[in-house]
Structures are given as C-alpha cells and as structure tokens.
Amino acid sequence: MKRREGLAKLTGREPYVDDLPFDGGLWGATVRSPLPRGRIREIRFGAGVDWSEMIVVDHRDVPGRNVIKLIVDDQPVLAAGEVRHVHEAVLLLAHPSRALLRRAVRAVEVVVDPLPPVLDYRRPPAREQIQHGDDNVFKRLAIDKGDVDAAFAAAAHVVEGIYQTGAQEHVYLEPQGMLAWLEGEGEREVVVVRGSMQCPYYVHEALCYALGRPAERVRVIQAPTGGGFGGKEEFPSGVAIHAALLALKARRPVKLVYERGEDMAATTKRHPSWVRHRTAFDAGGNLLAQDVEVVLDAGAYVTLSPVVLSRGVIHAAGPYRCPNVRIRGRAVLANFVPAGAFRGFGAPQTLFACERHMDRCARVLGLEPAELRRRNLLRDGDATATGQRIDDGTDREALLDRALKLAGWEAKRTAHRSWNAEQPFRRRGLGLATFFHGAGFTGAGEVYLASRAHVAGLADGRVEVRTAATEMGQGTITIFTQIAAARLGLEPEQVVIAEPDTARVPNSGPTVASRTAMIVGRLVEKACDDLRRRLGVGDAAPGAAVVEAIRAWHRQHPGEEPVGEGRYEPPPGIHWDEEHYRGDAYGTYGWAAYVAEVEVDLRTYVVTVIDFVAVQEVGKVLNETLARGQIQGGVVQAIGWALLEELKVEGGAMRNNQLTNYVIPTSEDVPPIRVAFVENPYPHGAQGAKGIGELPMDGPAPAIANAVADALGVDPCAIPLTPERLMALVEGEDEAPVAGAA
Amino acid sequence: MAPAQAMATMSEPQSITVTVNGERYQRAVEPRLLLSDFLRHELGLTGTHVGCEHGVCGACTVLLDGAAVRSCLIFAVQADGHEVTTVEGLAAGDGLHPLQEAFRREHALQCGFCTPGFLLTLVPFLEENPQPTEEEIRHALSGNLCRCTGYQNIVAAVKRAARERAEAP
Ligand code: FES
Ligand code: FES
Numbered sequence: 001m002k003r004r005e006g007l008a009k010l011t012g013r014e015p016y017v018d019d020l021p022f023d024g025g026l027w028g029a030t031v032r033s034p035l036p037r038g039r040i041r042e043i044r045f046g047a048g049v050d051w052s053e054m055i056v057v058d059h060r061d062v063p064g065r066n067v068i069k070l071i072v073d074d075q076p077v078l079a080a081g082e083v084r085h086v087h088e089a090v091l092l093l094a095h096p097s098r099a100l101l102r103r104a105v106r107a108v109e110v111v112v113d114p115l116p117p118v119l120d121y122r123r124p125p126a127r128e129q130i131q132h133g134d135d136n137v138f139k140r141l142a143i144d145k146g147d148v149d150a151a152f153a154a155a156a157h158v159v160e161g162i163y164q165t166g167a168q169e170h171v172y173l174e175p176q177g178m179l180a181w182l183e184g185e186g187e188r189e190v191v192v193v194r195g196s197m198q199c200p201y202y203v204h205e206a207l208c209y210a211l212g213r214p215a216e217r218v219r220v221i222q223a224p225t226g227g228g229f230g231g232k233e234e235f236p237s238g239v240a241i242h243a244a245l246l247a248l249k250a251r252r253p254v255k256l257v258y259e260r261g262e263d264m265a266a267t268t269k270r271h272p273s274w275v276r277h278r279t280a281f282d283a284g285g286n287l288l289a290q291d292v293e294v295v296l297d298a299g300a301y302v303t304l305s306p307v308v309l310s311r312g313v314i315h316a317a318g319p320y321r322c323p324n325v326r327i328r329g330r331a332v333l334a335n336f337v338p339a340g341a342f343r344g345f346g347a348p349q350t351l352f353a354c355e356r357h358m359d360r361c362a363r364v365l366g367l368e369p370a371e372l373r374r375r376n377l378l379r380d381g382d383a384t385a386t387g388q389r390i391d392d393g394t395d396r397e398a399l400l401d402r403a404l405k406l407a408g409w410e411a412k413r414t415a416h417r418s419w420n421a422e423q424p425f426r427r428r429g430l431g432l433a434t435f436f437h438g439a440g441f442t443g444a445g446e447v448y449l450a451s452r453a454h455v456a457g458l459a460d461g462r463v464e465v466r467t468a469a470t471e472m473g474q475g476t477i478t479i480f481t482q483i484a485a486a487r488l489g490l491e492p493e494q495v496v497i498a499e500p501d502t503a504r505v506p507n508s509g510p511t512v513a514s515r516t517a518m519i520v521g522r523l524v525e526k527a528c529d530d531l532r533r534r535l536g537v538g539d540a541a542p543g544a545a546v547v548e549a550i551r552a553w554h555r556q557h558p559g560e561e562p563v564g565e566g567r568y569e570p571p572p573g574i575h576w577d578e579e580h581y582r583g584d585a586y587g588t589y590g591w592a593a594y595v596a597e598v599e600v601d602l603r604t605y606v607v608t609v610i611d612f613v614a615v616q617e618v619g620k621v622l623n624e625t626l627a628r629g630q631i632q633g634g635v636v637q638a639i640g641w642a643l644l645e646e647l648k649v650e651g652g653a654m655r656n657n658q659l660t661n662y663v664i665p666t667s668e669d670v671p672p673i674r675v676a677f678v679e680n681p682y683p684h685g686a687q688g689a690k691g692i693g694e695l696p697m698d699g700p701a702p703a704i705a706n707a708v709a710d711a712l713g714v715d716p717c718a719i720p721l722t723p724e725r726l727m728a729l730v731e732g733e734d735e736a737p738v739a740g741a742a
Numbered sequence: 743m744a745p746a747q748a749m750a751t752m753s754e755p756q757s758i759t760v761t762v763n764g765e766r767y768q769r770a771v772e773p774r775l776l777l778s779d780f781l782r783h784e785l786g787l788t789g790t791h792v793g794c795e796h797g798v799c800g801a802c803t804v805l806l807d808g809a810a811v812r813s814c815l816i817f818a819v820q821a822d823g824h825e826v827t828t829v830e831g832l833a834a835g836d837g838l839h840p841l842q843e844a845f846r847r848e849h850a851l852q853c854g855f856c857t858p859g860f861l862l863t864l865v866p867f868l869e870e871n872p873q874p875t876e877e878e879i880r881h882a883l884s885g886n887l888c889r890c891t892g893y894q895n896i897v898a899a900v901k902r903a904a905r906e907r908a909e910a911p
Contacts, residue, residue, distance in 0.1 A: 009854025012789015226855030473852025
C-alpha cells in the first residue's frame with residue numbers, strides 16, 4: 001500500500017508544534033543549573049529586565065509532586081535546593097517577546113554552592129560523591145546459566161576484552177517543544193498540551209502527577225513530530241509539565257520550544273557503556289562459557305536506566321548457543337544530563353561489545369569470523385542466556401550466508417589483499433556482525449502495560465482506528481490503515497486513523513521498543529474482529545457487509561457508535577521470571593547479519609564506509625518501502641555513532657552542543673545501504689510482523705569496527721572511532737577516553 | 743554617536759518590501775529579525791523549518807531570487823526588494839512540483855522536518871545540472887541534514903526527478 005500521510009509534509013503545511021498559532025500567548029524559556037552538583041543558595045534577578053511583566057515559575061509553583069513521574073520518583077520538575085547536573089531546570093520564564101525572554105534568561109543568575117560531582121562513571125565514588133543508596137548504583141541485574149567457573153577450568157581457549165561506547169545525541173531534526181493552554185473554568189478546567197512526543201500517555205500520567213490533577217482534567221495531543229528515536233519517549237514529559245506550569249500561572253497559552261543548543265545540551269543521551277567479556281571455548285571453537293560485566297552511565301537521575309540495562313544485559317551474550325553464562329550489569333550515577341531512551345535501548349552497546357569480541361576470539365582461535373559465528377549461532381531448539389528456547393524456524397546460518405554472498409565477501413577479501421598491498425596510504429577491510437533484537441517490551445512489560453486499541457464504526461460507514469501510537473514518519477498511519485483495511489475487507493480510504501489525543505484514544509502503550517506494528521497492530525486486528533462481532537457480521541463477510549452493518553447500527557442507535565476493542569494478551573506459553581531473569585525475555589526476536597566494507601586513509605585516519613549490506617528476518621514485512629526506509633535510516637544513525645558522533649564533555653557539560661561541532665552523517669558520509677529481508681511470519685504479530693525499528697541500530701557499529709580491524713590489523717575496542725582515537729590506536733598510544741569521562 | 747544611541751537607531755523598525763511566492767508584502771521589521779523568523783512569524787509561512795539556527799542543517803533553505811540560501815543566516819532586511827520562494831510556493835496550483843512528486847514516489851521523507859529544505863536546495867541544483875550523477879547528487883545534498891532516511895531515498899528521488907524531466911516532452 002502507498003504511504004498515506006506525507007503530502008502536508010511535502011508542501012509545508014504539516015503543523016509541527018512551533019508552527020501552531022497561539023494568539024495572545026506567551027513564549028516560555030528555561031533557566032538551568034550552571035554546575036554539575038551543588039546546593040542552590042540564591043537566585044538573582046539581574047538588572048535590565050522589567051521582572052514585573054515576566055511570568056516566573058519555580059519549584060514552589062508545582063501544585064502536585066515535584067517529580068517527573070517515570071520509574072523512580074527522583075527527578076524534580078524544577079530543582080528545589082539541590083542540583084545534580086549542569087542544565088538541570090531550575091526556573092521557568094514566560095513573556096510575549098522572545099527577544100526579551102532571551103535577555104531575561106541571561107539576566108538570571110543561579111548561585112550554587114558546589115558539592116563534589118561524579119564526573120566519570122567508571123571510577124568508584126568517594127564517600128562525599130555518594131548521592132544514591134550507598135554506592136550510586138541505580139540498578140543491578142544478574143543472569144546466570146549453568147556453571148561458568150567449571151567451564152572456564154575445562155576450557156581450551158579463554159579470550160578477554162574490554163569494550164566501550166560513548167554517549168550519543170538523538171538529533172531529531174525538530175527540537176523538543178510543547179504548547180500548553182487551559183480550557184474550561186474552575187472545577188472543569190482542563191490543562192491541554194499539544195506537542196512533539198512519542199508517548200502521549202506517558203506525558204499524561206506525568207502531568208497528572210506533577211499538577212495534582214485527575215486524569216480527566218489533563219489532555220495530551222501529539223503534534224506532528226519531527227523525529228524521536230527515543231529522545232521523545234520520556235523527556236517530553238518534563239517539557240510538557242514546564243509549559244503547563246507557565247500556562248497555569250499566566251492563565252494564557254504558553255509555547256515552550258527548545259533552541260538547538262539548548263536541546264543538545266539539556267536533553268537525554270544514549271547511555272555510555274563499559275563492557276568486559278571473558279569467554280571460554282573448547283578446542284573445536286564452540287562456546288563453553290561467557291562471563292560478561294556491563295556498566296552503563298545513567299547520568300544524574302534514574303529515568304529509564306533500569307529497563308535500558310535490562311535490555312542491555314539480555315542481549316549481552318549475543319545470538320549464540322552457550323551452556324554457561326554469567327552476566328552482571330549495573331547502571332550507575334554520574335553528574336551529567338540523564339541518559340535515556342535511544343533507539344536500541346541498551347542493546348547496541350552490549351552487542352557492540354559482543355560482536356567486536358567475537359572477532360577478537362576468532363583471531364585468537366585462528367578461525368574466520370564467519371566460521372566462528374557459524375559454529376555458535378543459535379539453532380532451533382537451543383536456548384538463549386536467559387534459558388529461552390528458540391524454536392521459530394528461522395535459519396540464522398542461512399541469514400549469515402546470505403549476507404556474505406550479497407556482500408561478495410570472498411571475492412572482496414581477495415581483492416582487498418592485493419589492493420592493500422599496492423596502496424601507499426589507503427587500506428580496505430570487511431567486517432561482520434550477527435545479532436538479534438528482542439521485539440516489544442522486555443519480560444512481563446507488555447502484561448503490565450495492558451494496552452488497548454479501539455476501532456469505531458462512523459456514521460458514514462467508515463471506520464476509525466483509535467490508538468495512542470504516534471507517527472514520526474516511520475509509517476504508523478499507513479501500517480494501521482493497511483491492517484484495518486485488510487481485516488475488515490475495506491479500501492484504505494474507508495479507514496481513518498485518529499489523532500493521538502488522550503481525550504479520544506485508549507492507552508495502547510508507548511510508541512517505543514519496536515512494538516507498534518507488531519503489538520499495537522495486533523490489537524487493531526483484534527479490535528476489528530470485535531467490531532465485526534458487535535455488528536453481527538461474520539469474519540468472512542466482505543467489507544460491503546461491514547459498511548452496511550455500521551450504517552444500520554447508527555440508524556438504530558442514534559447518537560452512539562459501535563466500538564470494537566482489542567486488549568493485549570500474552571502469546572501462549574510465555575514465562576518470565578523477573579526475579580531470576582530466567583525465561584522468555586521477549587515474545588520473539590528479529591535476527592540479522594550485517595557486513596560493512598570500509599576504507600581507511602592512513603594519512604588522516606578517516607574511516608569511510610564504502611559498502612554496507614543489511615540482511616534481516618523481521619517476520620512478515622508489512623510494507624517493504626517503509627521497512628527499507630527504517631533499516632537505511634537506522635544503519636546511517638549507527639554509522640554516526642560508530643565513527644563520527646562524540647560528545648565533548650567538560651566540567652559535566654556538553655561543550656559541542658551545536659550541529660557545527662557535533663557532527664552527524666551527511667549524504668556524502670554514507671554509502672547506499674543494501675537491504676534484504678528474509679520473511680518468516682510471526683504468528684502473534686499483526687499480519688505476521690515482528691518489530692523492526694531498533695534492529696538496524698545494533699549491528700553497524702561492531703561490523704564497522706571489525707572491518708577497521710581487518711583493514712589495519714589493529715583491535716579497536718572503543719567507539720566512536722574518530723580519527724584521533726584511531727590514530728592513537730595505530731600509533732600504539734592509549735586510546736583516547738570515551739565520553740563519560742569529563 | 744554614543745554606542746547606546748547607535749544601538750537604539752539600529753533596532754528601530756525598518757520598512758521592507760519582499761515578494762514571497764509571488765505575493766508582495768510590506769512590513770516594518772526589526773533590523774536584526776532573521777529572514778526565517780520573518781517568514782514564519784510575520785507571514786505565517788511555517789513550512790520553512792528551523793532546525794539549528796546556525797546554518798548547518800539546511801532545514802530553513804529558501805530561494806532568494808532563485809538561489810538557495812539559509813534563511814536563518816540572513817536578515818529580513820536583506821531580502822528587501824527581492825523575491826523569495828518557500829516550500830509553500832513550490833507547486834503551481836493544487837498539484838505537486840515534480841520534485842515533490844518524486845519525493846513522494848520514492849519515500850524520500852519520514853518525519854518530514856528536513857524536507858522543505860531539501861526541496862529548495864534541489865530546485866536550483868537540478869536547473870543547473872539536469873542530469874546529475876549519484877556523486878554529484880550526494881554532494882549537492884551534503885549541506886542538508888536528515889536524521890531519518892539515511893539519504894538513500896532522497897538520492898533516488900533526485901534521480902527520478904531528473905529522469906522524468908529529461909523524458910518530459
Ligand atoms: S536552521 Fe538554518 S541551517 Fe539549520
Ligand atoms: S525525514 Fe526526518 S529529518 Fe529527514
């Protein structure tokens with residue numbers, strides 16, 4: 001099916017939040033902490049600003065709990081007394097003139113008495129640096145399988161390695177923004193927020209909590225959203241509360257839109273990681289034991305770190321058959337902007353370590369990288385690190401072979417040898433990664449979410465799909481139209497997709513974790529079936545009968561509408577033991593094999609990806625054009641993480657918080673991405689689909705680093721592999737530190 | 743003149759006349775008002791997006807007398823007496839400009855925030871270079887950032903637009 005939305009985006013008519021008119025409204029702005037840690041002694045309002053005409057909000061104006069509700073109640077809406085990171089929100093201002101507002105923000109001085117901050121998450125904190133529990137550890141997780149120590153004692157080979165990844169900024173092209181206003185009076189007054197977000201119901205819940213309001217007095221609507229990638233999962237809750245607080249105090253609409261520099265400095269990042277592997281093999285190159293330690297830099301508040309760590313540790317052992325596994329993970333505090341959700345959610349970090357380590361193991365064992373993987377990839381009937389039995393009929397070795405063949409691995413290998421011998425300054429190499437990505441929420445997450453979707457019959461015979469799933473260009477509207485049309489036998493034009501508005505749509509869960517098409521799409525199917533039942537039309541009845549039944553229903557029940565509901569039910573046979581981290585961590589996994597070809601210039605140490613092959617099995621591909629677009633975009637974002645994107649952190653603050661000095665890939669930095677799908681329908685996903693959005697973030701970084709290792713005979717263990725870091729590696733110096741150290 | 747007085751004079755509104763998408767607008771503007779803000783806030787033409795305010799992302803690209811410029815880098819007063827084209831003025835009538843049509847066909851946009859800037863960068867590029875190679879296209883696009891698509895479909899859209907233009911009678 002052709003993409004449904006997009007026309008307004010092409011003609012400039014799509015109303016992103018900054019484009020919304022708000023007559024008589026004010027602009028909002030945020031005053032932030034200058035220091036990574038300390039106690040606020042005083043807030044000084046400087047000269048040159050008429051403060052009487054400025055709306056000023058601080059923590060005392062928060063009517064409910066001064067907390068941005070998420071997992072742990074530790075992050076304040078506005079700092080009260082203590083600050084824990086540079087750019088933490090302290091004060092809010094609003095005024096009709098943006099120019100005056102900017103001047104006012106500069107005129108406020110937040111005076112902070114410093115306390116000793118944690119500036120490197122890898123060092124054990126001193127006593128005076130402790131800010132959480134007795135060790136600054138936000139969350140610990142452990143996975144145990146078999147007898148690791150006995151296996152190491154009997155091993156033919158043991159290989160060790162430490163791998164590190166840096167922070168990454170989302171750089172959604174549209175910065176964060178919210179418009180808040182009030183509707184109704186007194187007891188009926190409703191706070192309405194419209195803005196850029198992935199998860200309207202997260203924002204709704206956070207608003208209710210901080211404003212101390214019942215659900216019906218808060219309404220959240222998603223505006224067209226210019227990219228998210230996880231950066232608009234939890235962070236927008238705070239922006240929405242800030243805009244609402246200003247609107248409540250001003251009694252006028254307030255628009256709060258971040259400038260790029262503010263957005264980059266003050267919003268969440270991908271968790272930096274430090275991962276140690278110790279791996280035992282038998283003489284035949286079969287995995288005997290994996291001992292993995294995972295440390296994530298969580299930043300100053302807990303936010304989503306426990307669940308990011310969870311996904312990280314579950315993916316840490318890779319898609320391999322190994323009888324003995326020990327994984328220890330922890331997410332630790334550092335006085336930096338909180339790390340948060342970012343496409344892949346912990347898996348890219350641990351899979352970088354795993355797949356880079358597999359290449360190192362292959363070298364020690366004297367095996368080809370592909371051969372080592374072939375011997376150890378999960379086959380049907382094998383179990384993952386958590387003991388989940390994989391039996392989905394996907395041939396993971398065939399996936400690998402397909403990728404090698406598409407990449408022309410053998411021929412290129414030979415060609416590279418002679419090319420590298422002839423070239424004075426340039427070297428080429430090939431790298432591989434085989435990996436997986438759990439689709440949907442981890443463990444019992446989907447059960448707790450208890451998502452619902454509605455499909456309503458409209459008076460004119462069309463149907464309306466009502467979910468909280470948000471469109472960010474990934475294709476939600478098209479996919480849901482396709483699913484509902486197929487299920488009800490209708491034409492796409494007969495399906496309307498409701499705007500995600502908490503006053504109109506049920507909570508179908510957040511638009512995250514690659515769950516939308518697979519899980520919410522399945523709820524849409526169920527809601528369609530339920531609608532048929534309510535209308536009394538059989539599952540096989542054609543669309544015309546459905547339309548006729550809807551119209552008849554409206555004639556018989558004026559003023560009402562027939563609504564079908566789909567509720568989440570876990571696939572049968574799924575068992576997850578949250579306490580011991582055993583069992584079926586995900587309903588299903590996407591599987592993939594990626595190959596990168598790189599060229600390194602030895603004069604500049606610039607690494608260029610010259611070819612990239614991405615082969616994956618993601619169940620049934622619902623819409624090939626959209627699916628390819630997701631893979632291509634994800635791979636390019638991962639190329640940025642692997643090679644270019646580096647936070648320069650000083651004194652606990654990001655110093656390169658502009659697109660001039662934080663560099664993301666342009667069209668000249670990346671090759672065409674060659675994408676191939678192997679289809680194996682998943683019986684519990686909509687039309688057989690599995691999740692797809694995050695998978696392409698996992699494989700490129702290790703494939704590229706492995707290709708650099710192949711080209712130069714070095715052993716890169718940290719990304720981003722910038723020219724500085726690669727030069728240090730080739731010239732035998734210590735590698736440059738990875739962001740996380742300030 | 744004392745600096746303070748100079749400042750005062752400099753910030754006095756100036757009258758400008760700009761033709762935008764074929765329509766003449768006369769407005770009094772602050773001398774430091776950016777063209778991007780002028781288009782978005784004074785004229786309500788919000789299809790011109792602001793992604794970085796620093797001339798890097800290209801989202802704010804418009805045509806000034808037919809040449810692609812970054813509207814966040816120039817002042818509205820610099821457009822006085824000139825012609826500006828924004829994304830809203832690209833298509834004649836209700837249809838789509840051939841480049842917009844090619845973007846739609848090739849799925850060259852996801853979130854769409856970068857799209858107006860790409861389109862306006864490409865209009866003069868294809869005028870000057872109607873049959874570009876892949877390399878030339880990638881070079882031409884390299885001043886515009888897109889975080890969603892990986893650029894591949896944008897390149898494909900440019901190729902399609904070039905092809906269709908060549909085939910057009
Ligand atoms: S907003 Fe003008 S180039 Fe980014
Ligand atoms: S489509 Fe989202 S930035 Fe290009």
